[in-house]
Amino acid sequence: MKEERIRSGRLQKAPENFLTQSGIQAVFGEGKNGRRDFIRNAFAAAAAAAAAPVAMAQGNPVPVEGGDTNILNLPEHAVGLGQGVAVEGYGKPSKFEANLQRRQSPGLTQTTQASVSFAPLQSLFGIVTPSGLHFERHHQGWWDIDPSKHRFMINGMVKKNMVFTMDEIMRLPSVSRFAFIECGANTATEWGNVAVPTVQYTHGMISCSEFTGVPLITLLELAGADLKNGKFVLAEGGDGSSMTRTIPMSLITSGEVIVAYGQNGEMLRPENGYPLRLVVPGVQGVSWVKYLRRVEVGDKPYAAKDEAIHYIDLQPSGLHRQYTNLQEIKSVVTTPSGGQVLLDKGFYNITGLAWSGKGKVKRVDVSTDGGRNWRQARLETPVLSKALTRFNLDWVWDGKPAILQSRAQDETGHVQPTYQQLRAVRGTRSTYHNNALQSWLVQENGEVKNVQVS
Ligand SMILES: Nc1nc2c(c(=O)[nH]1)N[C@H]1C(S)=C(S)[C@@H](COP(=O)(O)O)O[C@H]1N2
Ligand SMILES: [Mo]
Numbered sequence: 001m002k003e004e005r006i007r008s009g010r011l012q013k014a015p016e017n018f019l020t021q022s023g024i025q026a027v028f029g030e031g032k033n034g035r036r037d038f039i040r041n042a043f044a045a046a047a048a049a050a051a052a053p054v055a056m057a058q059g060n061p062v063p064v065e066g067g068d069t070n071i072l073n074l075p076e077h078a079v080g081l082g083q084g085v086a087v088e089g090y091g092k093p094s095k096f097e098a099n100l101q102r103r104q105s106p107g108l109t110q111t112t113q114a115s116v117s118f119a120p121l122q123s124l125f126g127i128v129t130p131s132g133l134h135f136e137r138h139h140q141g142w143w144d145i146d147p148s149k150h151r152f153m154i155n156g157m158v159k160k161n162m163v164f165t166m167d168e169i170m171r172l173p174s175v176s177r178f179a180f181i182e183c184g185a186n187t188a189t190e191w192g193n194v195a196v197p198t199v200q201y202t203h204g205m206i207s208c209s210e211f212t213g214v215p216l217i218t219l220l221e222l223a224g225a226d227l228k229n230g231k232f233v234l235a236e237g238g239d240g241s242s243m244t245r246t247i248p249m250s251l252i253t254s255g256e257v258i259v260a261y262g263q264n265g266e267m268l269r270p271e272n273g274y275p276l277r278l279v280v281p282g283v284q285g286v287s288w289v290k291y292l293r294r295v296e297v298g299d300k301p302y303a304a305k306d307e308a309i310h311y312i313d314l315q316p317s318g319l320h321r322q323y324t325n326l327q328e329i330k331s332v333v334t335t336p337s338g339g340q341v342l343l344d345k346g347f348y349n350i351t352g353l354a355w356s357g358k359g360k361v362k363r364v365d366v367s368t369d370g371g372r373n374w375r376q377a378r379l380e381t382p383v384l385s386k387a388l389t390r391f392n393l394d395w396v397w398d399g400k401p402a403i404l405q406s407r408a409q410d411e412t413g414h415v416q417p418t419y420q421q422l423r424a425v426r427g428t429r430s431t432y433h434n435n436a437l438q439s440w441l442v443q444e445n446g447e448v449k450n451v452q453v454s
Pocket of ligand 2: 137182183184185285286
């Protein structure tokens with residue numbers, strides 16, 4: 001592997017800066033329960049298991065040869081009384097998982113209210129993002145709105161304007177579907193080659209949930225919307241950000257767009273739009289209007305501030321692309337990834353996530369040599385349209401430097417671009433819709449680093 005192909009990124013702030021941020025340290029592996037320890041422990045356990053088959057019945061240990069003899073000492077939890085079920089209230093993760101948190105990026109300057117927190121992709125399994133770890137993007141802070149006071153209005157090109165209470169909405173026929181939501185600005189720091197250190201910061205503005213609610217088309221039909229001439233709707237949020245977005249009617253008549261109140265089996269979290277948000281599968285996060293209070297039917301795009309001057313893509317020609325709403329095919333290796341440390345050569349499970357706003361992920365290939373050779377990864381079921389898809393691949397690390405990449409393809413045949421391919425079309429001054437291949441450099445000492453491979 002030629003070293004000159006590797007252009008390691010600049011850090012916007014000195015590394016010391018984020019090492020001193022409370023809580024962040026663990027991400028880099030120094031914390032007691034950080035990922036590094038997890039991998040180390042997993043290795044110790046694997047080594048022990050490999051050394052001798054373990055045979056033990058509770059209270060009747062059978063001596064084993066090799067491995068950790070601690071297995072013969074029954075811990076307190078195997079002989080004492082556990083905690084009673086009298087633990088009422090909302091269940092919480094183990095105290096040993098206290099480092100599992102969404103976090104603000106060291107690569108971004110944020111104000112208190114106009115802010116982002118990133119989901120810890122490196123520590124998640126499967127395809128569902130636990131609601132408490134869902135990324136957050138607020139243009140003007142979040143609210144915990146009293147659902148009994150919340151109202152939702154439909155107006156514009158309709159027979160009659162309608163106002164719904166939450167109770168009225170929740171009486172209507174509901175649907176549930178899994179969908180990913182990705183902020184259009186996800187992976188934006190990489191456009192400028194700002195190498196934020198972990199996958200949490202490179203790709204953590206994506207999450208996937210099961211959403212429940214009423215198809216917007218049902219509500220539009222109740223209001224007698226003009227579905228022939230009404231080609232667009234404007235969705236308006238109830239916070240102070242004046243968040244309004246144009247949604248093409250074609251997405252709505254297909255039944256995909258949901259006025260949602262449920263997320264992963266319970267009501268939406270306040271940070272994610274409680275009590276009502278728009279779910280627009282495949283479309284960038286900004287269109288998933290939170291605290292949804294109004295939908296207006298119209299016959300042309302509204303050119304709202306968040307589509308006329310923000311969320312536009314500066315092209316090499318100097319012109320901007322507008323209304324680039326779909327999140328195109330993308331994937332990322334989440335383990336091993338930046339900030340993690342491989343402790344020894346040998347077997348590892350490479351795992352990651354793939355998604356496409358155009359439908360199902362068809363295939364993911366993984367390279368461990370910076371894109372020269374590729375192997376097809378296993379897609380775990382379920383593989384759902386416009387939802388996250390989990391992939392896995394067996395890998396034996398030989399202890400030499402390696403560059404890990406994943407490259408996804410969707411059912412429409414679209415393949416994720418390299419940075420070279422992306423920049424050839426989009427230039428270098430874009431912010432949104434970066435779906436290029438992510439590279440993680442595994443160094444000889446096992447430390448994994450964010451790099452860009454051209
Ligand atoms: N009302 C309202 N809706 C909003 C926003 C907002 O600030 N206010 N942010 C948008 C943006 S830019 C994104 S990426 C998603 C983030 O959703 P989340 O905070 O649930 O992750 O919500 C969108 N909907
Ligand atoms: Mo966003």
